Amino acid sequence: MQTQLKLYNSKNREIEVFEPLNPPFVGMYVCGPTVYSEVHIGNVRTFGSFDLIYRYLLHLGYKVRYVRNITDVGHLLDDTSEDRISKKARLENIEPMEVVQRYTVDFHQTMEKFNALPPSIEPTATGHLIEQIELVQTILDKGLAYVSNGSVYFDVAAYNKSRNYGELSGRNVDDLISNKRALDGQDDKKHPADFALWKNAEPQHIMKWNSPWGVGFPGWHLECSVMSTKYLGKQFDIHGGGMDLKFPHHECEIAQNKAGYDEEPVKYWLHTNMLTFNGKKMAKSEGTGVTPREMLTGNHPLLTQAYSAMTIRFFMLQAHYRSTLDFSNEALQAAEKGLKRLMVALEAIDGLPTFDKSSVDVNDIKEKLYGAMNDDFNSPIAIAHLFEMVKWVNLITDGKETINEADRSSLSTLAHTFVHDILGLQNETSNDGSEKIDGLIQFALELRQQAKLDKNYSLSDNIRDRLKEIGFEIKDGKDGTTYNPI
């Protein structure tokens, strides 16, 4: 029997049994990208991790509403009054919304390549300005924010009198004062830890809107509070995001929600870890921000070859979502080969010879697979067990183990469910192998077999090599020859 799903709640740093607020419904909010440029492969890992979680929850039968936002309001860069989206727009001489549109589309295309399911709702920040302004007003009315020079700031000190700012990230307000780095430059604030709910816009600022406090734009943390509440309610089950968003972003979100709605918004906080390159977090500024496009084409100085989307997905799934994952050509090549072995075995299951008895224990594999996933979505363990299954399949193929028809059928269902539905791995070596192509290859194999019988090895090797060039790998087994698309 499958055990209960347990997950690591980063709110209290403990593994907890997953109990939705209103089963079978599950509300899940994940912080999406800011669409001012192409996402990099580290972003793909984050959304891939949540895709795994989403898929598994769906598989367990939950009715999941998965909300992932698009941040299309540019938020401020360091010491300029310019934001990322406006800057990009200025550099490329286009409308900010063109920037947004371009990279939103690009993001969707990318996630589709990596076989990530689209969220149920993908709201945009600019589409929820009224709600954001309302929340700012509510917080102001409660005396937990103040207006200053056309901007509105969250009053951390006032909030902290009755609440605990820093509960998620384990910080306390006093530390935040004393450790605040220099160069804040935000003289409008009463307290260094205060954060903007609404920001006054300079005249040259492009993306700005009217508000009760003047022309400006919303603070970065506001959109997630507003949109999660709007679509999932004041309390919902799961909130996810990258670890780097824990502070200040998620901390501020909690504060806004509690200040505005007087509710503990999130039951389970899930934070995914970073993809690293040479042990360091990927960052464009460090020259380590590899884009999916570069990965897929191999067109990057640090890459020795191109990697397929499924290779990359599989590579990422071989690490737990809460661990950092270090990224190298060697590791990716290992994933490429491993994935191929897995997929070949998966496709072979339905063609396995059956016997009266089974020497394999399908139920045991099943329990191990669910056990792994129920243990905080431990995909690397699940994959390890899938490779156990690969071994069984190969031994049966070699006639060293046996399986009966019922077991073969349940093994096939189990394996396909885990590989395709839960891990989201697709067979990329498209067997565009229509029956006609298969017939042609079988014919070529017959010719090769005859050549071998005639000891015409140069011909048989030539057939083998040519088929490989075309994209089919020949495998001589004990009981004849088979082939696989490469």
Added chain:
RNA sequence: GGUCUCGUGGCCGAGUGGCUAGGCAGAGCUCUGCAAAAGCUUCCACAGCGGUUCGAAUCCGCUCGAGACCUCCA
């Protein structure tokens, strides 16, 4: 400086107080005309130093090292 995480074999990466992770790479064997594929076997490990324990890579302490966050960040 503050908060926190982590240090596993050639590489990536799981895990647990005593029992095989797994993938890739390496070695040997089986199969084979050769190869590939597949199978079997095998080598390589838990940063260092102490402590707790019958027993620790797994718990505690210290040292060294790495990283994340404290500012936009997946």
